[in-house]
Amino acid sequence: MRIGYPCVNESLDCTATSTFRLASYSDERVEQAVANNLACLQRILEYNVQHNLRFFRIGSGVVPFGSHPINTFRWQTRFAAEFRAIGDYIKQNDLRVSFHPDQFVVLNSPDAGIVQRSIDELVYQGSILDLMGLDGTAKLQIHAGGVYGDKEAALTRWIATYRQLPDVVKARLVVENDDRLYSLQDCLRLHNAVGVPVLFDNFHHECLNNGEPMPLALRMAAATWHPTLDGPIMIDYSSQAPGERRGKHVASMEEDLFRRFLEDLRGLDADIMLEIKDKEASAHRACMIMQDVGLLVRAAQSVPSGNPAVS
DNA sequence: AAGTGTCAAGTGGGA
DNA sequence: TCCCACTTGACACTT
Secondary structure, three states, rough: OOEEEEOOOOOOOOOOOOOEEEOOOOOHHHHHHHHHHHHHHHHHHHHHHOOOOOOEEOHHHOOOOOOOOOOOOHHHHHEHHHHHHHHHHHHHHHHHHEEEEOOOOOOOOOHHHHHHHHHHHHHHHHHHHHOOOOOOEEEEEEEEOOOOOOOOHHHHHHHHHHHOOOOOHHHHEEEEOOOOOOOHHHHHOOOOOOOOOOOEEEHHHHHOOOOOOHHHHHOOOOOOOOOOOOOOEEEEEEOEEOOOOOEEEEOOHHHHHHHHHHHOOOOEEEEEEEEOOOOOOHHHHHHEEEEEHHOOOOOOOOOOOOOOOOO
């Protein structure tokens, strides 16, 4: 099992998603930003190895305007060596990485332009994982999309779009239950239609479900992952922020709730992404708890390799 | 240097 | 009819 956190490391003084405004686009700025982002990504991964945090979500903006037609810079070839080196580091240290393309990726939109831009974005993010030389266990995680007043029609459109995706995207795509529109059951229908694995979000399931108890829900989602092609199941973990709007993520992990969740999970291998505001701070506490209950081996006393220049 | 309005992209819910 | 949230701040203009 692995513990991870999304996109941002608050302990380091760098960002792996530095960008700029579309209005000030230039190839030079893309090159500058990608160089910075990949150097920072490498530092984050080294930090993660040192802290036994072996799961990380890479931010969508690692290549600014990565799927925008304005971006004609050949970043794939310019940074081929850097992508490959990061991929090697990921494999050598048994890390797992993923992407979560943002809310603009909607495969079931009635608008063909939106669907095409969504596919372009998936191809862009998937190509980064390809350039890193990572196998199909490195995933692209999306939601089912909108309902548009007719969920049946929306699910049908999703399936039709999925079937048109390039194989390289299909091999990585997973669909996550959301907190308002598409429940675990809805996602399982997509799985039954096209085989897409279901990424289970426990907090979304608490917000929107069909009465499945958490242990059962976890096992239903787990059954949609192919053990070797897809890897261990991925889970997004969070909990309700006390006193806040329903669906708001908690600021810092509540340890008793996490221990209870591990009880529900018991017996399943999973990589858990903590979608919690304070990032690696909570991930580190989760790591300690999992070591405490014997679900995680302690970090090796490894010396970080590569990039000796930065600290 | 500090303050702040706005940023590529979509959708639905709530004020 | 706006405004907000969403996996995540931070760019860039103004003073």
